[in-house]
Amino acid sequence: MRVIGLISGTSVDGIDAALVELEGHGYDLTVSFIQGLAYPYPDDLRQQILALCAGEAIALDQLATLDDAVAQTFAAAAQALIAQAGPADLIASHGQTVFHRPVGRPALPDQGPVRLAYTMQLGRGAAIAQHTGLPTVSNFRQADIEAGGEGAPLAPIVDLCLLSHPTERRCVQNLGGIGNVAYLPPWNRRDSAPKVLGWDTGPANSLIDIAVHTLSAGALTYDVDGAWAAQGTPCLPLIQRWLEHPYFTQAPPKSTGRELFGWEFFNQCRQDSQGQGLSPHDLVATLTEFTAASVTHEYRTFLPARPDRLLVSGGGSHNPVLMARLQAHLPETAVQPTDAVGVSASYKEAIAFAVLGYWHRQGFPGNLPTVTGAARPVVLGHGNDEALPR
Incomplete structure (x- = not known):
């Protein structure tokens, strides 16, 4: 299966896209890196993301518009990679983290510890699937959080x-x-x-x-x-x-x-x-x-x-x-x-999410409780096949 992994990290310096050929099941895996691409954010979009990460207030309708703009840019990154390296069967997108509150950190100073972590990534998979016409797995952190983990790191x-x-x-x-x-x-x-x-x-x-x-x-x-x-x-x-x-x-x-x-x-x-x-x-x-x-x-x-x-x-x-x-x-x-x-330093994280998307399709758990603190291994990600254009 040819899978595109997409991620933009906390540096918000653009989207890393990696096209990978994957075979096997679970840990018995063959990974062939085909090509990577660094796709920049438009300057105004990057500044909006950075402002949100810095705690700037935003109205809900503006947040929705920003979410769609991030998804469209992620989709454009995937399409640019396909144009250079050939077709893909699946997209696995981490999205753009704009907020992360680990397990146990109080939401407000006068509150007790929270029971679950909270994390937010913009660039919803359903919109990426609509833009690209490809099945898309996204929202990788949530299942680990629901199992009591921090949702990170996943690589x-x-x-x-x-x-x-x-x-x-x-x-x-x-x-x-x-x-x-x-x-x-x-x-x-x-x-x-x-x-x-x-x-x-x-x-x-x-x-x-x-x-x-x-x-x-x-x-x-x-x-x-x-x-x-x-x-x-x-x-x-x-x-x-x-x-x-x-x-x-x-x-x-x-x-x-x-x-x-x-x-x-x-x-x-x-x-x-x-x-x-x-x-x-x-x-x-x-x-x-x-x-x-x-x-x-x-x-x-x-x-x-x-x-x-x-x-x-x-x-x-x-x-x-x-x-x-x-x-x-x-x-x-x-x-x-x-x-x-033999593993690209520039695209390792994008490759990792391509693998996690592949494992999602196989129903193979993609978290490590010893790393995230989750109570059990769980399958990560949410599939968006139903969002494909008909």
Whole structure:
């Protein structure tokens, strides 16, 4: 089956689309990556999404219009990929996360803990199916949430299939807007699957992107090739202060988003940096080092053993300063992009949702309770075959 996976992460830097040929059932899976495409958001649509993620109020009719615009753009990304790489049988769309409240975080300060997590992704699958004429699986997080999980991260089960090794302990670290890790014990694929751990490690590119966009007066949206960080000097006392955030002492399962590591956190970081007399380049260097330090802090605190190899995906894998700092923090671990072992670092997350959509069709569970905290494995996603034009 040829499946297109679609996702836009918390960086809101566009839609990653991956066309994948899939065969097999469950873990016994053959995955052939055919082609990927990065499809940008129109500038005005990106700004609307970012404003909503930052907590800007929006009327319900405006939210509905925004939801439809995101779906139309996701559909356009799929159609552009089909035009380049040939037909698909199924679309699996993660959508665009605009709000994520994990299990146990109070909805309001004076309320007790909530019983279920809450998450919202724009770009409804029914609209994508209407625009493309293809069956579409979407809303992947909800079934895990209904089973008591956080609904995130969802990629570790696919990482197990694609990136585990018979003798190596591996970590797969995605560095999108938010970072997430999958810890993969050795697995020879003949025995039953090992216990995989995974969680959101905290900020990856979210704070760096906000900083560069702000400090460049909107001329840049991210730190291209780590150029700003390379020109600055990290402030280690600030990094230690920021690592005191309660998220970094919370044990997994856990997940997060821009609600914790977005504009409010950045504004505090900027205020702290001004108190230290940091230059703009110093601030970006400090936030880059903070990302590397937070990732490795999470490993040292919560992993059962150090990984032999760290495989990195997402936009952060293309930042040489961030990659070098990860290697410096983990001198006994080989740090590489996932491309080094045959999986595209740019499109790994889109590939993962293509697999989850394929498993939805098979009725195969796509979550890992050890990762999300769900009470049981469940089939993920909602199919939209009924939304196809007749």
